[in-house]
Amino acid sequence: MSADDNTRAFDEGIVTDFSSRMSYGSYLALDELLALQRPVSEPEHHDELLFIIQHQTSELWLKLLLHELRSARASLQADDIGTALKRIARVKHIQETLTQQWSVLATLTPTEYSEFRGFLANSSGFQSHQYRAVEFILGNKNERMLSVFDSDPAARAVLASLLAEPSLYDEFLRYLARLGFGVPDSVLSRDVTKAYVMHPELVPVFREIYESATENWRVYEACEELVDLEDNFQFWRFRHLRTVQRTIGMKSGTGGSSGAGFLERALSLTFFPELFAVRTEIGT
Numbered sequence: 001m002s003a004d005d006n007t008r009a010f011d012e013g014i015v016t017d018f019s020s021r022m023s024y025g026s027y028l029a030l031d032e033l034l035a036l037q038r039p040v041s042e043p044e045h046h047d048e049l050l051f052i053i054q055h056q057t058s059e060l061w062l063k064l065l066l067h068e069l070r071s072a073r074a075s076l077q078a079d080d081i082g083t084a085l086k087r088i089a090r091v092k093h094i095q096e097t098l099t100q101q102w103s104v105l106a107t108l109t110p111t112e113y114s115e116f117r118g119f120l121a122n123s124s125g126f127q128s129h130q131y132r133a134v135e136f137i138l139g140n141k142n143e144r145m146l147s148v149f150d151s152d153p154a155a156r157a158v159l160a161s162l163l164a165e166p167s168l169y170d171e172f173l174r175y176l177a178r179l180g181f182g183v184p185d186s187v188l189s190r191d192v193t194k195a196y197v198m199h200p201e202l203v204p205v206f207r208e209i210y211e212s213a214t215e216n217w218r219v220y221e222a223c224e225e226l227v228d229l230e231d232n233f234q235f236w237r238f239r240h241l242r243t244v245q246r247t248i249g250m251k252s253g254t255g256g257s258s259g260a261g262f263l264e265r266a267l268s269l270t271f272f273p274e275l276f277a278v279r280t281e282i283g284t
């Protein structure tokens with residue numbers, strides 16, 4: 001039991017026979033998971049594995065993000081703000097992880113990327129249905145995006161459903177209306193298949209909430225959580241843009257867009273416009 005040889009002795013109870021027991025690898029389907037990194041470059045480029053894993057891990061986190069956002073939305077629908085806040089707290093941590101992980105990809109130099117970029121053909125993150133689903137559930141709807149998924153009916157169907165459903169913010173505003181806040185009808189009866197746009201007549205509702213934070217603590221807290229969530233989303237977009245600029249400069253994208261300019265325009269989009277507009281009104 002001594003550590004003189006700098007090895008750790010096995011505790012007596014440690015299980016080693018997995019011939020008829022569930023193991024770590026079988027529970028997590030690791031054989032399948034670890035067989036899914038399949039570089040396409042020929043000869044295989046050393047850095048393509050980084051590129052694939054960066055994307056696959058992002059997609060896994062996006063899967064969880066969407067799961068949590070759907071649950072947050074359902075909780076608001078059921079007037080359960082406590083659970084919704086719990087879900088959003090987790091969403092914010094996932095976003096932070098997604099944003100931080102850009103630093104790994106930033107070690108890919110423009111020369112290295114150019115050596116296998118041609119093998120990517122027209123594939124692009126623009127075709128990520130999970131990313132688009134997150135944008136849709138947050139209210140950045142765009143029916144035109146569906147056409148990208150015409151050859152993937154399952155993904156297209158999920159996006160078409162999300163397009164027709166109220167967003168997280170739509171549900172939050174309906175919840176506020178049920179609590180008795182004067183959310184205007186123009187907001188409650190909006191066409192939820194369209195991108196959410198600013199309703200100036202909603203700003204006074206938030207002003208009331210912010211000016212009476214102690215009496216409306218939960219909804220005030222929820223407002224601030226949504227502001228954090230939008231900030232975090234923009235931080236991810238910004239890191240993506242900066243990574244693109246340092247990797248491909250002003251080249252157009254493999255997905256057919258102008259590249260950096262196209263991504264830069266996403267930085268002027270907003271999910272919760274009135275929650276930012278109210279800041280101008282506070283204290284005046």
Ligand code: HEM
Binds near residue numbers: 055128243266
């Ligand atoms: C060297 C790394 C990367 C480069 C050069 C790059 C480049 C681009 C470009 C140029 C676009 C615009 C669409 C196009 O024409 O292709 C785009 C879109 C996109 N990329 Fe990347 N990307 C990189 C890494 C990533 C990673 C790691 C992710 C993580 C999932 C990602 C996700 C996306 C998404 C979701 C879009 C759509 C954004 C939108 O619609 O606003 N990209 N990327």
Ligand SMILES: N[C@@H](CC(=O)c1ccccc1NC=O)C(=O)O
Binds near residue numbers: 124253254
């Ligand atoms: N759009 C990128 C290619 C790219 O980054 C990419 C290619 C395949 C799968 C995901 C990608 N990531 C983000 O767009 C480019 O133009 O270089």
